Amino acid sequence: MFRTANLAWIVAVATASLAAAQPQPPRFRFQKDQTLTYKVQQVTTASETLVDEKTKQPATTQTVNKLDLVKRWHVADVDAKGIATLELSLVSMRMERKLPNQAEPDVFDSTQPDKLNQEEMARLIGKTLAVLRLDGQGRLVEVKESNVGPASRFVTDLPFKITLPDEMPKEGDAWDRNYTIQLDPPHGTGEKYQATQKYLLKPAVKGFMVVGLTTAIKDPPTNGTEQVPLLPLIPQGDVYFHPETGLYYAARLKVQKELTNHQGEGSKYVFASTYAEDYVPPK
Numbered sequence: 001m002f003r004t005a006n007l008a009w010i011v012a013v014a015t016a017s018l019a020a021a022q023p024q025p026p027r028f029r030f031q032k033d034q035t036l037t038y039k040v041q042q043v044t045t046a047s048e049t050l051v052d053e054k055t056k057q058p059a060t061t062q063t064v065n066k067l068d069l070v071k072r073w074h075v076a077d078v079d080a081k082g083i084a085t086l087e088l089s090l091v092s093m094r095m096e097r098k099l100p101n102q103a104e105p106d107v108f109d110s111t112q113p114d115k116l117n118q119e120e121m122a123r124l125i126g127k128t129l130a131v132l133r134l135d136g137q138g139r140l141v142e143v144k145e146s147n148v149g150p151a152s153r154f155v156t157d158l159p160f161k162i163t164l165p166d167e168m169p170k171e172g173d174a175w176d177r178n179y180t181i182q183l184d185p186p187h188g189t190g191e192k193y194q195a196t197q198k199y200l201l202k203p204a205v206k207g208f209m210v211v212g213l214t215t216a217i218k219d220p221p222t223n224g225t226e227q228v229p230l231l232p233l234i235p236q237g238d239v240y241f242h243p244e245t246g247l248y249y250a251a252r253l254k255v256q257k258e259l260t261n262h263q264g265e266g267s268k269y270v271f272a273s274t275y276a277e278d279y280v281p282p283k
Contacts, residue, residue, distance in 0.1 A: 025168045026209060027136040028160070029246025030084035034075040036247070037091070037280040042067040042273065044232070049268040058266055061100035069093040070280070073159065076131075083141055086159065088130040088148075093121070130154065137164040138248075139177075152182040160248035161239045161277075162199055162211050169201045181217065187229040194218045195233075202238070208249060209241040224262025224269070231257045231271040251277045 042065075049060045070091035077085040090110075098105035113121040131145040138160050143151035156179070165175040176198045183191045200212040215234040221227055237253035253275040262269045 023168045025166065026164050026241060026243040027082075027246055028084075028134070028138055028164070028248070030075050030078050030082070030086075030134075030136075032075055032078050035282070036073040036075070037282075038071055038073075039278050039280055040067065040069050040071060041276045044271070044273040046272075047268075047270040049266070050263060051266045063100060064096075064098045064105070066096040066105075067093075068095075082136045084134050085144070086132050086134055087128050088132070088159075089128055090125050093124065124148075132159060134159060137166075139163050150182070150184040152180075152184060155179055156181050156195075156233055161251050161253075162197075162213060162241070162248075164241070165199075171201055171203055174198060174200045181230070181233055183229055191226075193220065193230065205240075207242065207244060209243055211239045211241060213237055213239055213253070224259045227259055228262070228269060228271075231255060231259075232273060235273070235275065237275075247279060249279045251275065 044065045045062065047060055047062045049058050051057070052059050070093075072089050072091055074087040074089070075084050076087050079085075093108070093110045095108040096105040097108075108117045108121070110121045110125045127147070128145070129148045130143070132143055132154060133141040135141055138158060140154055140158060143154050146154070163175075163177050165173070169175070176196055178194065178196050181193045181195050183189070183193075195215060195217045198214050198216070200214075202210040202212050204210065214236045217230060217234065220230060232255060234257070235253040235255050237251065239248070239253075240250040241247070242249050253273075255271060255273040257271050259269040261267055
């Protein structure tokens with residue numbers, strides 16, 4: 001007969017072996033002194049149609065912004081609970097902005113700064129712009145420092161776009177996160193809106209988890225003008241995560257929204273945005 005102590009040992013070993021055999025839920029695997037570099041390309045277009053008071057005819061204006069940047073997350077520390085301290089900086093940035101009735105766009109390029117934007121580029125490029133704490137599921141724990149606007153921006157737009165589920169998901173499983181959007185100046189005066197991002201696990205592609213993302217605001221303002229600053233904050237699309245390495249690899253997101261009669265009968269506001277982000281492996 002087995003002694004009680006031996007039986008307990010066998011049960012413990014068997015339980016541990018069974019647990020080890022179970023697939024572990026996906027997690028970010030941050031390592032101290034790790035550097036994560038991403039290339040971002042974003043194009044936004046805002047078109048507004050208003051009725052001219054004199055002619056009573058609709059007139060449309062359009063603003064187009066094109067952004068190309070390379071950003072870097074430096075893992076300054078990882079504590080015993082797996083919570084990472086991340087430092088955000090920009091390697092390079094190029095922005096084109098074409099305003100209504102403007103023949104040529106304004107260009108801001110960190111690699112070729114002119115006298116108008118040289119000081120601004122010096123403030124942004126290569127400096128620590130934010131310090132955040134993130135857990136292994138991608139959840140924002142704390143904004144320790146933000147030099148690029150209010151801390152609330154990182155609540156709305158997570159560093160790696162999604163949070164990961166508590167348990168190991170299978171294709172078709174869904175999970176979500178609830179959070180608060182706060183419109184700080186210049187986009188608002190601190191108005192708060194409850195929002196939900198829903199995630200859906202799609203078929204895997206070449207070892208990558210493909211997570212479909214949708215965003216919804218629970219009680220948006222009924223006034224069309226007040227909805228305008230919220231439109232960039234409701235992306236949808238796909239996010240690519242590599243569970244084997246614990247790395248966020250890419251995102252393909254977009255917003256396409258139209259508001260009719262937002263400033264009276266016959267007016268219209270159309271907002272469109274495409275966002276592409278890709279991990280740049282170290283050389």
